[in-house]
Amino acid sequence: MIQLQDIEKVYRTKTIETVxxxxxxxxxERGEFVSIMGPSGCGKSTLLNIMGLLDDPxxxxxxxxxxxxxxxxxxxxxxxxNEKIGFxxxxxxxxxxxxxxxxxxxxxxxxxxxxxxxxxxxxxALEKVGLSARTKHFxxxxxxxxxxxxxxxxxxxxxxxxxxxxxxTGNLDSVMGDEIMDILLxxxxxxGTTIVMVxxxxxxxxxxxxxxxxxxxxxxxxxxxxEAQI
Amino acid sequence: xxxxxxxxAWAVLLxxxxxxxxxxxxISFTLMVLMVVTSLFDHVFGPQMPERETDRLLFVNxxxxxxxxxxxxxxPPSYFFLxxxxxxxxxxxxxxxxxxxxxxxxxxxxxxxxxxIKHTDQQFWEILDFHFLxxxxxxxxxxxNASRVAVINQTTRKNYFGTGPALGQTIEVDQVKYRVIxxxxxxxxxxxxxxxxxxxxxxxxxQEFKDTGLRGGFFATIKARQAADIPKIKEEYDxxxxxxxxxxxxxxxxxxxxxxxxxxxFARAFPGNGKQDKVTFLYTMMALAAFLFMLLPTINLVxxxxxxxxxxxxxxxxxxxFGASSNTIIGQFVxxxxxxxxxxxxxxxxxxxxxxxxxxxxxxxxxxQLGLNLRVFAWGLLLCLxxxxxxxxxxAFKMSRLHAVxxxxxxxx
Numbered sequence: 001m002i003q004l005q006d007i008e009k010v011y012r013t014k015t016i017e018t019v020x021x022x023x024x025x026x027x028x029e030r031g032e033f034v035s036i037m038g039p040s041g042c043g044k045s046t047l048l049n050i051m052g053l054l055d056d057p058x059x060x061x062x063x064x065x066x067x068x069x070x071x072x073x074x075x076x077x078x079x080x081x082n083e084k085i086g087f088x089x090x091x092x093x094x095x096x097x098x099x100x101x102x103x104x105x106x107x108x109x110x111x112x113x114x115x116x117x118x119x120x121x122x123x124x125a126l127e128k129v130g131l132s133a134r135t136k137h138f139x140x141x142x143x144x145x146x147x148x149x150x151x152x153x154x155x156x157x158x159x160x161x162x163x164x165x166x167x168x169t170g171n172l173d174s175v176m177g178d179e180i181m182d183i184l185l186x187x188x189x190x191x192g193t194t195i196v197m198v199x200x201x202x203x204x205x206x207x208x209x210x211x212x213x214x215x216x217x218x219x220x221x222x223x224x225x226x227e228a229q230i
Numbered sequence: 231x232x233x234x235x236x237x238x239a240w241a242v243l244l245x246x247x248x249x250x251x252x253x254x255x256x257i258s259f260t261l262m263v264l265m266v267v268t269s270l271f272d273h274v275f276g277p278q279m280p281e282r283e284t285d286r287l288l289f290v291n292x293x294x295x296x297x298x299x300x301x302x303x304x305x306p307p308s309y310f311f312l313x314x315x316x317x318x319x320x321x322x323x324x325x326x327x328x329x330x331x332x333x334x335x336x337x338x339x340x341x342x343x344x345x346x347i348k349h350t351d352q353q354f355w356e357i358l359d360f361h362f363l364x365x366x367x368x369x370x371x372x373x374x375n376a377s378r379v380a381v382i383n384q385t386t387r388k389n390y391f392g393t394g395p396a397l398g399q400t401i402e403v404d405q406v407k408y409r410v411i412x413x414x415x416x417x418x419x420x421x422x423x424x425x426x427x428x429x430x431x432x433x434x435x436x437q438e439f440k441d442t443g444l445r446g447g448f449f450a451t452i453k454a455r456q457a458a459d460i461p462k463i464k465e466e467y468d469x470x471x472x473x474x475x476x477x478x479x480x481x482x483x484x485x486x487x488x489x490x491x492x493x494x495x496f497a498r499a500f501p502g503n504g505k506q507d508k509v510t511f512l513y514t515m516m517a518l519a520a521f522l523f524m525l526l527p528t529i530n531l532v533x534x535x536x537x538x539x540x541x542x543x544x545x546x547x548x549x550x551x552f553g554a555s556s557n558t559i560i561g562q563f564v565x566x567x568x569x570x571x572x573x574x575x576x577x578x579x580x581x582x583x584x585x586x587x588x589x590x591x592x593x594x595x596x597x598x599q600l601g602l603n604l605r606v607f608a609w610g611l612l613l614c615l616x617x618x619x620x621x622x623x624x625x626a627f628k629m630s631r632l633h634a635v636x637x638x639x640x641x642x643x
Contacts, residue, residue, distance in 0.1 A: 049634075049635045052551065054547075054550070054551055054633065054634040054635040054638070055633055055634075055635040056633070074555050074556050074557075075555045075557070077555075078550065078553050078554060078555035078556075078558070079553065079555075081550075081551060081552065081553050082552060082553020083553070086552075087551045087552070089638070093544055093547070093548045093551075093638060094548075095238070095545050095548060097237070097238050097241030097242060097245065098234070098237065098238065098241070102234065102237065105234070106548070106549070106552050107552040107553055109234055109554075110552065110553035110554055110558065111553070115233070154552070158552070158553070
């Protein structure tokens with residue numbers, strides 16, 4: 001579904017060159033729940049951003065559904081993000097000036113979907129994360145766990161084929177974190193949504209069906225490869 | 231999508247009240263000043279009662295005599311000059327000769343009333359569109375007989391007679407009694423060719439007719455048969471002036487005088503030093519001044535927008551992550567800016583109406599009836615919108631070029 005081929009990401013300033021990712025090759029299959037682990041600064045989030053077409057690799061290529069995206073225009077990339085990918089960020093990134101339901105409608109704004117259909121799908125997504133009673137609230141009126149559930153609902157509203165979650169439980173206590181993890185697992189298991197999750201939490205990672213480890217910008221372990229070898 | 235943008239725009243306006251105030255103040259105040267200045271301009275130079283047919287009217291209100299050695303003097307022409315040369319012009323439909331307005335005193339119940347009086351011929355009433363509330367103007371017979379009759383404006387009528395009858399009553403101005411034969415609507419003081427409180431026959435000023443100098447205290451108002459005749463009338467007038475210069479070689483080296491439309495006459499008097507027709511120059515300067523004046527709130531808006539948009543970089547990142555292209559982001563901020571500008575425009579309109587009403591009521595400009603000029607408002611608003619677009623597009627364009635990931639980090643790059 002998403003293939004990363006020989007991905008390099010180098011940040012350059014006038015004096016320093018920092019290699020964030022070095023020759024990363026990763027193939028995420030449809031229906032997988034992949035967790036990516038590694039110490040801070042090892043390139044996990046950079047990888048997720050490149051995978052989600054939010055950032056360009058310095059070299060190598062990203063292939064989505066068999067199509068390399070290197071030559072895609074800004075508009076084509078935006079369309080791919082809109083239709084195929086849903087994001088969940090560690091710090092939620094909800095728009096404070098919009099109500100919960102308006103936040104959830106966001107991906108549908110950039111499609112030809114009527115206002116009533118947008119509202120219907122947003123409410124359905126909120127129901128999936130158990131927030132039907134908070135649709136008119138604003139983000140500032142919600143707890144951290146609730147905000148992250150809104151963020152998941154927003155990712156779901158566009159019915160993407162893949163959800164990219166960057167430390168979705170990182171800002172939450174363990175109870176809230178478990179709740180969020182349960183929602184993601186349910187989405188993967190019951191609806192077959194492909195999920196790639198960056199996490200620091202080993203326990204969370206162990207609940208997923210594939211674990212990829214990174215160190216200093218390099219992929220050092222992949223549980224699927226280990227299973228295959230066994 | 232539009233509803234969502236407007237919701238966001240409204241929320242942002244409410245969230246950053248100080249910025250919103252500065253932006254709205256800039257837009258509305260600019261528009262208000264533009265409206266008030268234009269209204270004044272229209273009031274002085276536009277087709278207004280009683281000078282409605284401005285495209286058929288020319289005025290002679292100045293004559294400059296060059297006496298050699300760099301010495302020259304100018305002022306309103308004399309009755310002699312206007313009666314002898316201008317009144318006999320062939321191309322115009324009608325020519326009126328009338329005095330400049332002069333201050334006079336009147337007393338009602340021992341209370342002093344300062345009035346302005348104007349001496350006119352009967353053509354004055356035929357050329358100009360005065361709105362008679364009561365009675366009629368004086369005619370050729372009254373002018374010929376130097377009858378002590380007067381047309382007064384409605385304010386003078388009110389001061390003299392209150393709600394009682396006015397026609398046939400007597401007013402005493404500078405110890406001369408006049409019988410009131412007509413009452414007209416007030417004419418604003420800025421209409422210098424037609425304004426007065428009291429209009430009386432020009433023949434009551436016949437002592438000034440004998441002065442054969444070229445300059446005195448009179449104006450001429452010329453009406454063309456049709457607007458297309460205006461250039462011909464000007465040519466004829468120019469010929470007259472050349473003839474007058476030729477006839478008076480001892481006294482004057484050169485005579486300069488022009489039959490001008492109202493704006494031309496102003497443009498010649500000020501930027502043109504009484505000689506050149508500087509209407510195009512005047513318009514250019516006014517357009518430039520308006521442009522520079524409107525540029526100030528635009529620069530202000532650009533600055534405010536940059537900081538406003540920068541602080542919303544996370545939102546831009548989120549929108550990009552969920553499918554907004556760079557153009558969509560620009561579109562959103564443009565919509566927000568247009569919304570803000572329209573709001574400012576509405577406030578500007580209300581402010582303008584308020585300020586114009588205040589000026590009218592205050593009496594700063596005697597008998598002024600300043601009104602909102604919707605055409606100017608539409609142009610002002612359009613310009614505000616253009617500037618609003620520019621001021622929104624630039625920062626939005628700048629931000630839209632950020633990678634989504636940089637925007638999510640806070641637009642640090």
